[in-house]
């Protein structure tokens with residue numbers, strides 16, 4: 189087998205879920221940005237990390253109110269995700285241009301997005317600067333999924349949820365099939 193060098197290492201680490209990060213200012217102005225560099229970190233102390241460029245409006249708002257919601261869109265929101273990821277809240281009020289419905293959160297000030305498959309409410313725990321980015325480590329305060337998308341108790345029915353995956357640039361995808369290893373039980 190022969191391999192070739194990638195100019196961007198992360199192309200081999202995609203596709204990955206893309207989320208809508210919602211933050212707000214001290215005065216209550218709400219902003220939304222798209223982020224695909226997000227990962228769960230620990231279970232015993234539920235935590236996740238998201239890499240946020242230091243030049244985003246989102247990063248500025250996290251200094252004002254260190255709370256956020258992480259909203260998981262389906263493929264149906266691909267246009268909104270693209271817009272949220274290619275415009276800045278510094279220039280435009282995205283809550284006015286995006287076709288998204290916001291609802292009050294339970295444990296944090298930023299609202300969550302009702303049109304999503306599920307969402308997480310989180311508080312900033314630690315910020316790790318790396319080059320042009322801040323890796324925002326957050327405590328997860330709650331996580332919810334749409335009730336009609338649950339499968340066998342606590343699993344998400346991914347065939348129905350069609351969670352949006354970011355492939356590269358303008359390319360997106362979603363899961364169309366699920367496979368299981370031959371050994372062991374499901």
Ligand SMILES: Cc1cc2nc3c(=O)[nH]c(=O)nc-3n(C[C@H](O)[C@H](O)[C@H](O)COP(=O)(O)O)c2cc1C
Nearest residue numbers: 221222223224225240241244245246273275276277
């Ligand atoms: C699919 C997609 C994924 C993105 N992922 C990230 C990400 O993980 N981290 C990041 O800092 N920016 C990411 N961006 C870029 C931001 O969403 C973009 O800079 C946005 O304009 C920031 O908005 P704001 O200035 O209102 O915060 C992504 C954009 C797209 C379209």
